[in-house]
Each structure stands twice: as structure tokens, then as C-alpha cells.
Amino acid sequence: MTAVRCIDLCKTYRQGDQDIKALDHVSLEINAGSFLCLSAPSGGGKTTLLNAIGGLDAPDSGEVWIAGRRIDHLKKSELAQLRLMQIGFVFQAYNLIPVLTARENVEFVMQVQGLSAAERVRRSSAILDEVGLSGLENRRPAEMSGGQQQRVAVARAIVSHPALVLADEPTANLDSRSSDELLRVFVELNRKYDTTFVIATHDQRVMGYARRVIKMLDGRIVDDIEQHAD
């Protein structure tokens, strides 16, 4: 089953007097349950592609399909609903809400989804345990290490079991040990829930965990490699 399909995506940014092609006729198909890396140097178009897939940014032309539904022409509110229910995001800079504890950060999205308090507590406890944060539920982001914060962000992204998780440079701010721990969590979740992971990175170590690596340059896909993960 196809989780993501991109057809002939183009996106051009204007920077000063110059037009920069962030996506240049990109077509791509990602199967459900994939563990895929988008690899490109800075400015290569991986974040733009990730944003287009996540409905955060509309392409200038082309089509984006998520789980068989075309999303590139949806309204803002429909896109928000899609992200809330079907897509989980993990960012480079953790981006937790600083005034909420780890548990509350995880629960916040579930509450907007309309889950009951009891269900929220049950799920947040389970997922925080799963990402190795048992005992740290009541700590605020400022009281946790970068790796711990990133694991809270991952817990927040996957607590509702979205079909697709999009991660933008998730290990960029982590040391190698924390990176490995995080990636093992990703792999475990991918195996356990059959969640599709699309990770934008230029970190070779991350690519080592992926079963498919798509290389981009100047907004174009230049290589698409299937591989055995480490």
C-alpha cells in the first residue's frame, strides 16, 4: 500500500533577485511501513519536500497524495486535521512547549484530538515508557537533556499512532549516543506499529538505519537506493 505519493512537484523560492528551485519536478512513491531517508546537502530541497508531504507548504505545481487522498489543494483547516490525526512531526530543535511537563506535552495533542483524560494518561504513560522516559514524566523541557527532549518530541509525534512520521534532522542537535538511542526507538516503532518514517538528514549514521535512501541535489532526486538497514 502506498503511504505517500508525490507527482511532479515543483517549488520555487525567491531570494533577493534570484529564483531558487527547491523542488524541481520531484516524483516519489513511499510504501506504508517504509523507513526512508531523504538525504541532501543544505539547500538541497529535503525540508521543502518534507513540508510538502506534511501539508505545511503547498507546492507551486504537482500533486501530493497521503494514504490515497490528494492533499495539495486542501484548506488550512483540513490540512491541520490531517496532520493532527495522520502525521507525526519530529523537528531538529525538539520544539517542546516549555511550560508543560513531558507528560503534558504528549497529552496536549491527544486532548485536541478529543481523547478522554483517562485514555490520555494511559497512552502517555505507555509511550513515555516506550521511549525510555519512565520517571521523567513530570519534568519540564528545561530539566531534561537534549536527547531526552527529543524522545519526548518523538513520543508526542507517535502517541496517536499516526500512519506517517516526518522527521527533519532529528539527530542534528544530539551526541552520537543519544542519536543511536533515538534511531533505535524509531526502528522499534517502525517495526512494532508499521509506521512509515520519512527522515530528512545528511547524517550518514541515520542513513545507516534506513531501508531506503533518496538522495537529492538542487531540488531534484538524483539517487534512490534500497538497502539493508544496520
Added chain:
Amino acid sequence: MNVTVLLAWRNLWRHPRRTWLTLGAMVFSNVLLVFMISLQFGMYRLMIENTLLTFTGHLQVQAEGYNDNKKMRQIVPDIQALSTRLREKLTLNTVSPRAMAFVLASSKDRTYGIQVLGVDPEHEPLVSSIPGLVEDGRYLQASDTAEVFIGRVLARNLRINVGDELTLLGSGRDGSLAAAVVVVAGIFESGVTDLDRSIAEIPLTFFQDTFFMRGAGHQIVITTPDLSLVNKTVAAVDSILPKDEGLVTLDWNVLQPGLKQAIQADISSAFFMYGVLVVLVAFSVLNTQLMSVLERTHEFGIVMALGISPGHLGRLVMLETAMMGTIGLFAGAFLGGLVTLWFSYNGFSYPGMEDMAANFNLPSRFYPQVTVLAMFLGPLVVFLFTVLSALYPALRLNWLHPVAAMRAA
């Protein structure tokens, strides 16, 4: 606990100093509003009661048109009987008949134009404070015939005192000459120069004989136990009055239009000042919430990426503001109530107040009244404007683009 409520509460205290400053402005303005409105309402009530109980009463029965053009011929027939009936039907003793004429009052060597009132000595003290303002002598009694009760300034102008004679010269109801010689029974001093200079009271029966009234009078003055009962009493009186005699019941608004206008003018200017105060507070809140939204642009971008809609974020900002407004409302109302309570026992005065107060026959110290309305009217308006002022920052989130927002520092 609801995470959104928790988030809103904690967001409020991200910058405690800023929140306290905004809250401080809110509480200060609320305290000021509670005190000023309490003082104002208390003052108006005192003005109304003092003015009406001095002379006018809360309502009057008159012949139609008499209030606009006070002609001797426009009468309330058989006024004593009608007054008695009203007392019985209303089960209210504070009903007193009056007759009124403009006369020349002459002492041995001086003459002044004055208003002479024929009053019921038994009931007049129940509807007017003038009988209680005796400075010399005494007030009129039921057994009196040709006695008069005059103001201190008039006595001074005519150079007469208690026991002296005064000649009254005017026109009777039928247009004929009416004249009488009366003896000064007492002198009053109200502090209102106009009253003390131009009013003289004589017994109603003597007035009716002197001015050929044939049992008629001009006004039946009624006071109610409370100002709030006036409308109800007007309706009751209307239903009692004979339908074919052209009589009307007028409330104090019609009888004393100047008083109402003075209050309305004062309310307008005061509420303009309150409006300025409220707008200043609203701008302070707008500034705080706009700052709060702007500095969280990146964070809003992130949660929008997670699927939280701009509407939800807008509601979060409104909730934060409503929480701040609620604290301001209750703290302001409570502290304002305390301040007002203190002044309600100790009184309030300021330089120049004595002169102003004297114009309305008021005391030189005011005692504000703590009422629920006065305690919450101002703070509720501040709360409303506080919440309204957060609309712009909240609506602004609708134009926020998640990618652009996440790029914000």
C-alpha cells in the same frame, strides 16, 4: 486537569513581571472604578433624596398643565378629602396637600415678592425636611390660623423676627385681591439661599380662606419609603384619582428636570473619564498579549505543524486573557469594595466640595455605598474590553503560516 487550561495558566506566568504589571493596571483601574461609581451612585441618591425630601417629594398630584404654568385657577378640588383617600388606599401616611401663590410680603418698611405655601401642618413634616429646619420659634401647628413659617434670609431681608407681623398681598383663585396679615411663628434655615429667601408657609385652611380656594389646592405631595418604589406608586395613584377632574400624577423626573439633567451631565462626563481609563487598560492588555503572541510565533508554528488549528491557538490566547481579566475583575472588585467600605464609614471630601454640595442641600462629606452593582459594573466593563483587546492578537494567528512561523526566532 484540562491541558489547554493548564497551558493557558502557565503561559500567563511565563513573564511574571509583565503579567503583574498588566494585572496591576487592571486592578488599579478597577479599584478606582468601584470607588468612583460607588461614590457617584451614593452622591446621586443623596442629591435626589435631599432635593426631593426638602420640598418636591417623590411624586405629586396636580391639575394637568399646572407644572408648566402655575396658575391659581388650575386646582385639585377638595384636596384634603383626596389626600385622605390617597393615604388610605396607598396605606401611606406621607401624603400632604399644598396650595401655592405668589405674593408680595411686606413688613413695616420692606416688601419682597415670595412664594407662599398653604400646608397641612400635621402631614407636611412627613413629606418635607423644611419643618425640621427650625432656627427660631416653632413650626406650624394644626391649631394655627394666621401664622407663618419663613426662611432666615427672608426674615433678614424684611427685618422681622418671631412674633412680628407680615402682610401678604396677592391674587385669589377668582382673580380678586387677596390679603392677609400673619404672625411669624418660626424661622427656618436650609442652607439653600433660594429657599431661605423666597418661601413662606401658612396653614392650608387659612390659605384657602385667604385666596378663595373653596377647599381646593394645587399639589398633593407624596413621598415613598424608597426611590425604587416611585414608578409603582405613580401607577397606584393614577388608578385612585377621579377620572373626570383633569388630574395627573407626576414623578420627580418631571417635577425636577434640572436635577435629572444635572445627574445626566455628571454621568456623561464621568463615564467619558471612565471610558478613557478602560481604553488605556485595554491597550495595556493588547500590548501584553500581542507581545506574548509575537514572542511565541516559533512555538505556534510548531504546534500548528502538529495539527493544532489557528482557531484553537486563538482560543488559547483568549483564554489566557480571560484568566488575567478574571483575576483583575475579582481582585479589583474586592479591593475596590474594601476601599469603598472604609470610606462608607469615614466619609469622603475634597477641597471645594462644600460649595458644590451646598447647591444641592447636601452634606460636605459623602459616604459612598457599597452595592453589588457598583462593585462589578466597572470591573465587568474592564473585563469585557480586556477580552476584546485580545481579539486582534488571537485573530492574527489565522494569518500565521506554520513554515514561516517555525523560521521565526
